[in-house]
Amino acid sequence: MRVLIIEDEQRLARNISKVLKEEMSFAVDISHDGLDGRHMAMTNPYDLIILDLMLPKVSGLEILQHLRQKNNEVAVLVLSARDTQKDKIKGLRMGCDDYMTKPFDMDELLARCNALIRRCYNRVIPLLKVGPITIDTTSHIVTCKGKQEILPAMEYRLLEYLAMRTGQIVSKTDIIEHLYDFYEENFSNVIEVYISSLRKRFDNNPKHKLIHTIRGQGYMLKDKS
């Protein structure tokens, strides 16, 4: 999952980003001003944008308006010091999906981010089940046939993303775009390494394959039944 934080207070943005990376295994981009933020939001396929309202150059509401005008359906969580009911209603009416006021609680922010992303992939509970695998997206514990495992960050990111899109063919580009942030170096063959690693862990029964390679298109996580 890839998240964009548009926040002019650098330290705050860094803190949020740190927690999201550490605990949610998200790929996080940070933008410190409105103009740059808007450009990033429009050019990358984010799963969630955490948006401050009072930004230099372009205000948060303008970014939101711009996104919605261009039919960008990305989930937007507004994180603002403006705490009046009027501001909240205005933000929600303009198309944000959630509104949090500063000062905020980090746990609450994480829970809301999780819920928003879950909704984006039409999930109602934070548990993803594919065949024998159960992924808890809050604790990041993967259970396979009664055995609990904690995966390396990148492997977890890949498994979660494929599980979110169960039954769909996920292209390599999609995977790269949703798993890596702007500054991380990525090579498409790294994906293959992670896929093979995941296969080793969960998919060692050749008769009951879970991770399918669709030649020329990408990968698909799908239970046989």
Add this chain to the structure above:
Amino acid sequence: MKPWSLKKKLSILYCLVLLVSLITLSAVAYNNMEQSLLRNIDRTLKATAEAIEAALNTPINPTIAQKQIEALTGNTPTNSTLTNNTNANLKPKSIRHHKKKHPVKYRIWLEPVQQQTAQPNIQPTQTETKVQISEQQKPSITKDLSHTKPAAITFTNQLLATNIKETKEYQNPFLKIITNTTAPPPGTENYYNITINGYPYRTMWLRKPYKGQKILNILMARSSKYSYHEMAEYLRLLLIMGAIIMLGGILVTFLMTSLLLKPIRLTAKRLQQITHQNLDQEHLEGLPACQEMQPFVTAVRNMLTRLDNAMQQQKQFIADASHELRTPLTIVKSTLQTINRKQRSVAEYQQAINESLEDLARMEQLTENLLSLARLDENKNPHKNQQLQLNKLLKEIVKLYTQKAKSLGKKSTIILQQKQTEPVHITGDETKLKQLFGNIIDNALKYGPTDKPIQITINKIINTNTDTNINATKNKNTTPNNLVEICIHDEGGQIPPQALKHLFDRFYREDASRCRKTGGSGLGLSIAREIARVHNGTITITSEKTNGTNVCVTLPANP
């Protein structure tokens, strides 16, 4: 004391004015009416008298003359009522039998010519019996009268005819006229108002030369009862009319007052509904106020706008203040929460603590600033009134900020220039003044170019004596004689004109996002201005593209 109702006031005023004018008009009208009515009677009397005179002048039978006189005066003789007829000269019945209730009463006599100008109390000349009537008639009334009341007829020289009860001569108003007043000169007449038997009469005394030697006196009275009756009617009419006009006036006053006050009443009703929550709405729309009321309505509207602006400013200030306080709080909280989520290295903990302290310092600074603003707003004079040497003070500040600039990695230097060699002394609070100049220099460092120097010049302005006098007379104490101007100049680019206006606004920053990068909260210049204000000084900013930005602080200097 409860204020008087305008209705009452206006009504009373109106009534008074009306009363005075009505009384004056009525009095004049009443007087005119009386005059004209009496003049009518006078005219009739004179005409009758002239007719009698003419009748007497024609040599005819005295009986006929007597009859003519009777006819002229309205005393129709049903039976012989000739006054000069035997001794029955005074027949009260003849009067009573008249068709007219108040016939003309008269008395005609002659007097010798030598007494024409004299008073009627001249010696009686009973010897003269040359008048036609008495000539022919055997007994002269004068004789009869002289018999009965000689005193009464001392003035009657020769009575020709009379139609009046003269039994009680002294009570008789006719005789009173003759005794009490001067006789009119011959050929003229006088008019009097008298009362006979309780009735008002208009009386005329005519004196005319008669056949050369004598003077004919005709004294005639005609009842003016009807005139007075008419006048009483007239007076009643005037009173009723006056009362109606007064009542109508009061009614009109009441109606007018309520009509005039209606817009005020409606405005008051609208104003009643204004609270601090709906202050920004238009409240006086569609008010049926007349043209004269418009200034009032406009004034109220303007006042509401001003109040609203003040409210908005206050709200904005609170919103800004809370935002400014909340931001560092949010950062500290997020930092601490982030670091606390799992076991970290010592270095990480140290970093988090240092960052938190930095943010706390920012909050502390902000609360300090807010507090000092609030204290300055209380409009108190600086707590300390120290004698300060401005040059020394500025040198210290320059030293401090040069170090600060160095620590921030800026290359700008701060140069202090003095035009006068002698030190300038001022009175004020040292810490506050340091804050004032510090804030300005800090701004210059922040927004000015990093490589160009900041120049500070001190300029002592000594007013000439004449100016001092003018100032002293214009406003005492407020304009000190000597001023010192401290200009802080940097080579920064032009501040946009629209921003220049707001530079002293609290929390104002050119960038709406209140970005932290440049630091500060937007209170620096507000505080600077407030400090200048409590020191009776001013602060102005000019900014031009070519000249850069110039901040001038003017403070009163000690002589």
